[in-house]
Amino acid sequence: MNTALEITNLRYRYHDGTEALRGVTFRVAPGECVGLLGPNGSGKSTVLLHLNGLLPDKPGLDGTVRIFGQSVTPESIETIRHQVGLLFQDPDDQLFCPTVEEDVAFGPQQLGLEDAVVETRVRRALAQVGLADYGSRATHHLSHGEKRRACLAGVLACEPLVLALDEPTSDLDPRGRREFKALLRRIDATKIIATHDLELVAELCSRAIVLDHGLVVADGPVLTLLNDEQLMLAHDLERPHILRHHHPHSDDSA
Numbered sequence: 001m002n003t004a005l006e007i008t009n010l011r012y013r014y015h016d017g018t019e020a021l022r023g024v025t026f027r028v029a030p031g032e033c034v035g036l037l038g039p040n041g042s043g044k045s046t047v048l049l050h051l052n053g054l055l056p057d058k059p060g061l062d063g064t065v066r067i068f069g070q071s072v073t074p075e076s077i078e079t080i081r082h083q084v085g086l087l088f089q090d091p092d093d094q095l096f097c098p099t100v101e102e103d104v105a106f107g108p109q110q111l112g113l114e115d116a117v118v119e120t121r122v123r124r125a126l127a128q129v130g131l132a133d134y135g136s137r138a139t140h141h142l143s144h145g146e147k148r149r150a151c152l153a154g155v156l157a158c159e160p161l162v163l164a165l166d167e168p169t170s171d172l173d174p175r176g177r178r179e180f181k182a183l184l185r186r187i188d189a190t191k192i193i194a195t196h197d198l199e200l201v202a203e204l205c206s207r208a209i210v211l212d213h214g215l216v217v218a219d220g221p222v223l224t225l226l227n228d229e230q231l232m233l234a235h236d237l238e239r240p241h242i243l244r245h246h247h248p249h250s251d252d253s254a
């Protein structure tokens with residue numbers, strides 16, 4: 001298959017000796033939206049950090065990560081970062097400029113784009129996330145949901161081909177979650193979403209990958225995986241309520 005990203009036998013040990021990834025392999029085709037599931041500590045964030053080389057060549061690293069065929073190495077990292085946009089789990093780790101527009105402009109400026117182009121991209125990205133009038137607002141005064149959207153605008157302004165999202169709906173209220181979901185649906189990039197929000201996965205992703213203890217334990221169509229009660233239980237996951245309606249008899253054995 002044509003691949004947007006390809007991870008092959010990826011192993012990663014943090015400097016304190018923690019084996020976060022123990023040989024992870026999977027591919028994602030262009031345009032796919034994949035849910036990355038698994039309990040806390042299973043390695044989801046570590047996988048995402050490797051996609052744009054935030055955990056570069058180190059003694060604890062083995063295996064390969066390719067983005068559109070190009071291997072992520074210290075030499076290719078500049079190009080790779082133009083292609084992969086990563087939304088951190090905590091917006092406060094991502095926002096660091098005083099105002100929203102400065103923050104959203106930072107990425108495109110790093111790409112070396114002309115001021116006029118940066119300005120256009122900032123305006124477009126803010127409109128895309130529903131923050132068109134927020135440009136001059138102070139980032140640290142935004143609500144949590146607004147911070148999330150401001151971060152996403154910053155990532156979108158770089159026009160990435162691959163979007164990696166780390167628990168994008170955690171800590172959002174129901175409306176915030178609904179809005180964020182609608183927003184993600186409108187984005188064309190290849191998406192990989194690490195999340196515990198299985199409703200989001202059921203609605204947005206065609207495929208899911210389950211990690212546990214640094215290994216891929218399942219990879220397949222979303223509905224097949226989410227409806228596999230044994231698999232879900234074995235890895236501390238829970239079938240979302242929206243699916244229960246479709247399987248009125250499946251709770252009989254409980």
Ligand code: ADP
Binds near residue numbers: 018038045
């Ligand atoms: P998840 O995102 O699925 O919760 P992580 O990728 O954050 O999992 O963590 C995978 C494993 O690596 C866990 O055992 C975690 O404790 C460990 N880990 C994560 N970040 C670090 C770090 N900076 N230093 C040491 N160990 C880490």
Ligand code: MG
Binds near residue numbers: 044045046089166
């Ligand atoms: Mg994580």
